[in-house]
Amino acid sequence: MEPKKAQYILSAYHGFQMLVAAGILITYGLDVGTRQPYVDGRWYYALMVGTVSFLLAALLAIPPLRRGVTGEGTAALCAVIAILGWVLFGIFAAGYMFAVDSRQKPGVWLDMINAILHTLNSIGYQARFMNCCCFARRSQFTGRADMNMEPYA
Numbered sequence: 001m002e003p004k005k006a007q008y009i010l011s012a013y014h015g016f017q018m019l020v021a022a023g024i025l026i027t028y029g030l031d032v033g034t035r036q037p038y039v040d041g042r043w044y045y046a047l048m049v050g051t052v053s054f055l056l057a058a059l060l061a062i063p064p065l066r067r068g069v070t071g072e073g074t075a076a077l078c079a080v081i082a083i084l085g086w087v088l089f090g091i092f093a094a095g096y097m098f099a100v101d102s103r104q105k106p107g108v109w110l111d112m113i114n115a116i117l118h119t120l121n122s123i124g125y126q127a128r129f130m131n132c133c134c135f136a137r138r139s140q141f142t143g144r145a146d147m148n149m150e151p152y153a
Contacts, residue, residue, distance in 0.1 A: 007063045014061035017117045020110055021057055024050035027107040042091055046107070049084045053114055056081060060121075078122035085115030 028046040032039050056077060060066050089111040 010066070011061050011063060013117075014057045014066075017057035017114070017121075018054055018061060020114050020117065021050050021054035023110045024107065024114060025054065027110060031107075046088055046092070046111070049081070049088045049111075050114075053081055053085065053118065072126070075122050075125035078118050078125060082115055082118035082122055085111060085118055089115050 025047060028043050028050065032043045032047065035043075060074070089108065092108045092111060
């Protein structure tokens, strides 16, 4: 895959991730607005996870900014957000399964999709950092030399 196509695909992927995070923010934000005196910490935790997820996806959706941040730091940050997303899904899925609050149906599914997307992000950026599979660069003519090696100092 040529670099321009990969950049467009990655930007579209992060754009979809932004839409899912915006859906989480809208779903839980409207719920916080209607239940203002009786809101517990779960809804604020959902808003925090949605905000952090949206900001990271917005940062990674812009190709010049993405070039500067790809690496092990981005993989670790995506892994942390994925863990926060899975915890959020667990919190609201338990309430959904036991019918404590049936108004959270769309929010639970958006939480799961967001956690899956950030898990895939973390795996992808870690694979890119480790130069495994298709990300390893080889020499142009013979393909034997590893072009990712550091030059001798």
